[in-house]
Amino acid sequence: xxxxxxxxxxxxxxxxxxxxxxxxxxxxxxxxxxxxxxxxxxxxxxxxxxxxxxxxxxxxxxxxxxxxxxxxxxxxxxxxxxxxxxxxxxxxxxxxxxxxxxxxxxxxxxxxxxxxxxxxxxxxxxxxxxxxxxxxxxxxxxxxxxxxxxxxxxxxxxxxxxxxxxxxxxxxxxxxxxxxxxxxxxxxxxxxxxxxxxxxxxxxxxxxxxxxxxxxxxxxxxxxxxxxxxxxxxxxxxxxxxxxxxxxxxxxx
Amino acid sequence: xxxxxxxxxxxxxxxxxxxxxxxxxxxxxxxxxxxxxxxxxxxxxxxxxxxxxxxxxxxxxxxxxxxxxxxxxxxxxxxxxxxxxxxxxxxxxxxxxxxxxxxxxxxxxxxxxxxxxxxxxxxxxxxxxxxxxxxxxxxxxxxxxxxxxxxxxxxxxxxxxxxxxxxxxxxxxxxxxxxxxxxxxxxxxxxxxxxxxxxxxxxxxxxxxxxxxxxxxxxxxxxxxxxxxxxxxxxxxxxxxxxxxxxxxxxxxxxxxxxxxxxxxxxxxxxxxxxxxxxxxxxxxxxxxxxxxxxxx
Numbered sequence: 001x002x003x004x005x006x007x008x009x010x011x012x013x014x015x016x017x018x019x020x021x022x023x024x025x026x027x028x029x030x031x032x033x034x035x036x037x038x039x040x041x042x043x044x045x046x047x048x049x050x051x052x053x054x055x056x057x058x059x060x061x062x063x064x065x066x067x068x069x070x071x072x073x074x075x076x077x078x079x080x081x082x083x084x085x086x087x088x089x090x091x092x093x094x095x096x097x098x099x100x101x102x103x104x105x106x107x108x109x110x111x112x113x114x115x116x117x118x119x120x121x122x123x124x125x126x127x128x129x130x131x132x133x134x135x136x137x138x139x140x141x142x143x144x145x146x147x148x149x150x151x152x153x154x155x156x157x158x159x160x161x162x163x164x165x166x167x168x169x170x171x172x173x174x175x176x177x178x179x180x181x182x183x184x185x186x187x188x189x190x191x192x193x194x195x196x197x198x199x200x201x202x203x204x205x206x207x208x209x210x211x212x213x214x215x216x217x218x219x220x221x222x223x224x225x226x227x228x229x230x231x232x233x234x235x236x237x238x239x240x241x242x243x244x245x246x247x248x249x250x251x252x253x
Numbered sequence: 254x255x256x257x258x259x260x261x262x263x264x265x266x267x268x269x270x271x272x273x274x275x276x277x278x279x280x281x282x283x284x285x286x287x288x289x290x291x292x293x294x295x296x297x298x299x300x301x302x303x304x305x306x307x308x309x310x311x312x313x314x315x316x317x318x319x320x321x322x323x324x325x326x327x328x329x330x331x332x333x334x335x336x337x338x339x340x341x342x343x344x345x346x347x348x349x350x351x352x353x354x355x356x357x358x359x360x361x362x363x364x365x366x367x368x369x370x371x372x373x374x375x376x377x378x379x380x381x382x383x384x385x386x387x388x389x390x391x392x393x394x395x396x397x398x399x400x401x402x403x404x405x406x407x408x409x410x411x412x413x414x415x416x417x418x419x420x421x422x423x424x425x426x427x428x429x430x431x432x433x434x435x436x437x438x439x440x441x442x443x444x445x446x447x448x449x450x451x452x453x454x455x456x457x458x459x460x461x462x463x464x465x466x467x468x469x470x471x472x473x474x475x476x477x478x479x480x481x482x483x484x485x486x487x488x489x490x491x492x493x494x495x496x497x498x499x500x501x502x503x504x505x506x507x508x509x510x511x512x513x514x515x516x517x518x519x520x521x522x523x524x525x526x527x528x529x530x531x532x533x534x535x536x537x538x539x540x541x542x543x544x545x546x547x548x549x550x
C-alpha cells in the first residue's frame with residue numbers, strides 16, 4: 001500500500017511538473033501579443049508577473065503602476081505609452097533592455113534638451129533659448145489645452161517650436177505636438193504629464209532644464225519567463241483587466 | 254518477521270535509488286547550458302551553444318518589416334532568422350580573430366559598453382528621498398533659479414573717426430549721458446555707436462558669453478539702471494547699461510528635486526567610474542615605458 005501511495009504521489013507530481021514545463025515552454029514560444037487570448041498562458045503570466053513586478057519595478061513605478069510625475073516616472077496603468085503602443089512585445093523589449101540603461105539594445109534615441117544651458121543637447125549642437133523664448137514656448141504648449149490671452153506669445157512660441165535652428169521642438173514632438181512614441185517623445189496636447197503637473201512653472205522648468213529618465217535593462221538579471229510575465233502583467237493592468245490577485249485585494253479593501 | 258522487513262527495505266532502497274537517479278538525469282540533461290540537442294523555449298536558435306533570444310528575433314523582425322510578428326510572413330521570419338544566425342556566426346568568428354585587440358571601432362564600442370555597463374546600476378536606480386534631501390542640504394546655494402540679466406551693450410568702434418584718446422573721451426561722454434538719464438537709442442544715434450546684440454532678457458550664462466567674462470563681471474556688480482565705466486577691447490570702447498538684473502534665488506527642495514536627482518546620479522556615477530578603474534588597475538599589471546615614467550593615472 002505504501003509503495004502504491006508513493007508511486008501515485010510521484011506520478012501526480014511528475015504530471016504536474018511536466019504540465020508546468022509544457023506551459024512554460026508554450027508561454028515562451030508563443031507570440032507575446034497572443035498571450036492575453038490564451039487563458040492558460042495568461043494565468044501563468046499573471047501568477048508570476050504580479051510578484052515579480054512588486055519586487056523589481058514597484059520601487060519606481062509604484063505598487064499600483066501609477067508612476068510619479070515628481071520624478072518623471074511614467075504611469076504604467078493609464079494605457080498611455082511613451083514608447084510604443086502598449087503591445088506586450090514592446091513592453092517586454094523595454095523590460096529586457098531598458099531605457100537609457102547603458103544596454104545598446106535599449107531605447108536611447110533622444111532626450112529632452114535643457115534649453116537654459118550653454119549646450120542644451122548632448123547628441124548634437126543646439127542653440128540655447130532665453131527666458132522670453134522659454135516663456136513663449138510654454139505659452140504655446142499651454143495653448144494646446146487652454147486658450148491663451150496673449151496671442152502674440154502663442155505665435156512667437158509656435159515659431160520657436162517649429163524653428164529648426166532654435167527650439168526645434170517639432171523634431172521630436174511633431175508638428176501637432178502629439179509626440180512620437182518611436183523615440184519616447186510625449187504628447188503635449190493631452191492632460192497626461194510625464195513630469196510635473198502641467199502648470200506654467202513645471203513646463204518652463206522642463207524646457208529650461210530638460211529630462212532624461214532611465215529604466216534598467218533586466219536581461220542579465222531576470223529570466224526570460226519572468227520578464228515576459230512582468231510585461232504581460234503591466235499590459236493587463238494598463239488595459240484595465242485587473243489580475244485575480246488585484247481584484248481580490250480590491251474586494252478586501 | 255525480520256526477513257519480511259529486510260525485503261521491504263531493499264525494495265524501498267531500490268525505488269529510492271531509481272527515483273534519485275531519474276531526478277539527477279532529468280536535472281543534468283535539461284539544465285541550461287547542457288541541453289545540447291534542444292533549443293530552450295526562450296531561444297529561437299543556438300549557434301555553437303550561443304543562444305539567439307526569441308524576443309530579439311521578434312524585435313528585429315518588427316524593426317525590419319515594420320509589421321507585427323503576427324503580420325509578418327513565414328518567408329520574412331525565416332529571412333530574419335537567417336540574418337541573425339549569420340550575424341552570430343560572424344561575431345563568433347570576430348571573437349576568434351580577436352577583433353577586440355585589433356579593430357578600433359570594436360575597441361571603442363567595447364570600452365563605451367563597459368563604461369555604461371559599470372554605471373548602469375547607478376543610472377537606473379532611484380535614490381531614496383532621504384539621500385536626495387541629504388545631497389540637497391550638503392550643497393547649499395547650488396540650487397537656485399536661473400539668474401537673468403537685461404542689458405544694453407554699446408560700443409564706440411575702434412574703426413571710427415579720431416584718435417584713441419578722442420574715442421576714449423567719447424566713451425566717457427556716452428557714460429555721462431546715460432547716467433544723466435538720456436535714452437539709450439538717442440545716445441546711440443547721437444554718438445554713432447554700435448550695439449553688437451540686443452537680446453532682451455538673457456540667462457547669466459548667455460549674457461556672459463555675449464559680454465565676455467570681464468564686462469559681465471562688471472555688469473553684475475551694478476544695480477538696475479546703472480552704467481559701467483568704459484572698457485577698452487580690441488574692437489572699441491565698451492559700455493553696458495544694466496536694465497534689469499534678476500538675481501538667482503535659492504530653490505526649495507521640491508522645486509529643485511529633478512536637478513538634485515540628476516546631480517546626485519552624476520556624482521554617484523563619477524565615484525563608481527573612479528572605483529571601477531581603481532579596481533581594474535589594482536588587479537592589473539601595467540608597465541609603462543621608461544621615457545614615460547612620470548605617467549600617473
